[in-house]
Amino acid sequence: MLVEKIPDRGWIPLYTLFKVGKISAATKLQKLIFLIQTEGKIDGYKFFKHHYGPYSEELVVDVQAFCKSLDLIDVQVIEGTKYPYYEYSPTAKGIETIQEIAAKLSLEDLKRADKIINKYKNKNYKELTEYIYKQYVIPEQTFETLYSSLSADLVSLDNIWEKYYKDDCPASLLILAVVEYSSKALEKLKTTKDPVVRGVCVSSISELTAKIVDLTSSLQTSKDCPFSFKTLLTEISDHINFLDNYCGKNNILPDILDIDFSDFMSEEELQRLEKTLAETQPSELMY
Incomplete structure (x- = not known):
């Protein structure tokens, strides 16, 4: 079957072209997929x-294979005002294939992809490139400022969750582990040379930290169990999964399940955390 020849990641460019229709310039396709992810x-x-x-x-x-071998994407060379560029569009076979694949994907992933596609589809590659450089390629001075601010926030969160929530809630141990994981990742980023990897990670840690701050503030105000804040926990889970995967893929840190947390947890706490992680994936615990 044709679908079996498409890697799991391959649905992203195929779905993007299916939703947009045509994408002018290989650079725009690259940038759009980067933003979707x-x-x-x-x-x-x-x-x-x-x-x-x-x-x-x-x-x-993948795009070359979809164009040349599998006939899922049509590519044309367009003569621009100064330089030629590629224009991509899905073939009839490509549309049929992505519809088959999309039917098996999670609705949540499709909704997220749709949101980003609709947000950026009308921008040209120059606009997307400028946006990405401003957003994700962080200058050294800006990184140092963000590093100091995020480090302080994570230390404060660690102190709060250590003092108030650890003994009462199984989710609190996971939050503590995530805070520590984020701190370790932030420290590693100081020696990461690729500005894109560093920028994406810092942005991800910043968003994750902000969500944990929101959850912490809500708990301090209401004193309810963290599990009562389902929306916040769901968002935190999404950010955890993304950061964990991205750090592993880019050799910043291993999987959160493989991190040694003995530096900041007692033996008893480590056993509880290991039991929690062994029995439940982070996303399942959050949901």
């Missing part, structure tokens, strides 16, 4: 720093 918290292609920002060799390989 990064802002939509969707796992897929690995990106690294290139001449025009984030770039994925994996995406290039």
